[in-house]
Amino acid sequence: MTAETAQTAPVTVRAARTSDVRAMRELIEPYVRRRILLGKELVTLFEAVQEFVVAERDGEIVGCGALHVLWEDLGEVRTIAVAEGVMGLGVGHRMLDALEQRALDLGLSRLFCLTFETEFFGRHGYVEVAEQVVSPEIFGELLRSIDGGVHEFLDLAHVKPNTLGNTRMLKRL
Numbered sequence: 537m538t539a540e541t542a543q544t545a546p547v548t549v550r551a552a553r554t555s556d557v558r559a560m561r562e563l564i565e566p567y568v569r570r571r572i573l574l575g576k577e578l579v580t581l582f583e584a585v586q587e588f589v590v591a592e593r594d595g596e597i598v599g600c601g602a603l604h605v606l607w608e609d610l611g612e613v614r615t616i617a618v619a620e621g622v623m624g625l626g627v628g629h630r631m632l633d634a635l636e637q638r639a640l641d642l643g644l645s646r647l648f649c650l651t652f653e654t655e656f657f658g659r660h661g662y663v664e665v666a667e668q669v670v671s672p673e674i675f676g677e678l679l680r681s682i683d684g685g686v687h688e689f690l691d692l693a694h695v696k697p698n699t700l701g702n703t704r705m706l707k708r709l
C-alpha cells in the first residue's frame with residue numbers, strides 16, 4: 537500500500553491486544569507531555585489492556601480509549617486519544633460508541649469523564665457536572681481504591697494538580 541492509499545484506508549475499531557500496548561503508549565505520549573492525558577506505565581497499560589479499544593488503519597494503531605468500571609452502575613471513559621493525522625475523521629466518536637456499547641453490555645447506566653474536550657464529549661451526550669455523582673456511602677467505598685483515576689474522580693486534594701482546568705462530565709446511557 538502506498539503512503540497515499542494508507543491515508544484513505546479504512547479504520548477498524550476493535551478490542552485491544554497485548555501486541556498493541558507499546559503503540560498505544562507511543563500514541564498517548566505526546567498528549568501526556570502536553571499534560572492533556574495522565575501518563576501510564578507500560579505495566580499499567582498491560583494490566584488494563586482489556587479495558588481498551590483501539591483504532592487501526594493499515595496495520596497501524598491510530599487511536600485508543602478505555603472504559604474503567606467504577607461502581608455497579610457507573611463507569612469512566614479514560615485515555616481516549618487519536619493520532620494527530622487522523623483527527624476530525626470520526627474515529628474518536630466511533631471509539632466512544634464502542635466503549636459505550638461495552639458499558640451497556642456490562643450493565644452500566646452512567647459514564648463519567650474528566651476532560652478538556654468538552655465539545656467533543658458534549659456532542660456525544662455528556663453534560664457538565666459540578667457536584668459529586670455518587671452518594672456519601674459509595675464515596676466512602678470508592679475511597680478504598682488505590683487507583684489514581686478513582687482519586688481524580690473523587691476530586692481528592694493530592695490529585696488536584698493533575699486535574700486542573702479539566703471539566704467533570706457525565707452521560708446517562
Ligand SMILES: CC(=O)SCCNC(=O)CCNC(=O)[C@H](O)C(C)(C)COP(=O)(O)OP(=O)(O)OC[C@H]1O[C@@H](n2cnc3c(N)ncnc32)[C@H](O)[C@@H]1OP(=O)(O)O
Pocket residue numbers: 567572573613614615616617618619622623624625626627628629630649650651652653655656657659
Ligand atoms: C476522558 C478522556 O480521555 S479526556 C482526553 C481526551 N483526549 C484528548 O484530549 C487527546 C487529544 N485529542 C484527541 O485525541 C482527539 O481530538 C479526540 C479523541 C478528543 C477526538 O477524536 P477525533 O477522532 O478527532 O474526533 P471525531 O473526528 O470523532 O470528532 C471530532 C469532529 O470531527 C468531525 N467529524 C466527526 N465525524 C466525522 C467524519 N466521519 N468525517 C469528518 N469529520 C467528522 C466532527 O466535526 C466532530 O466534531 P464534534 O466532536 O463536535 O462532533
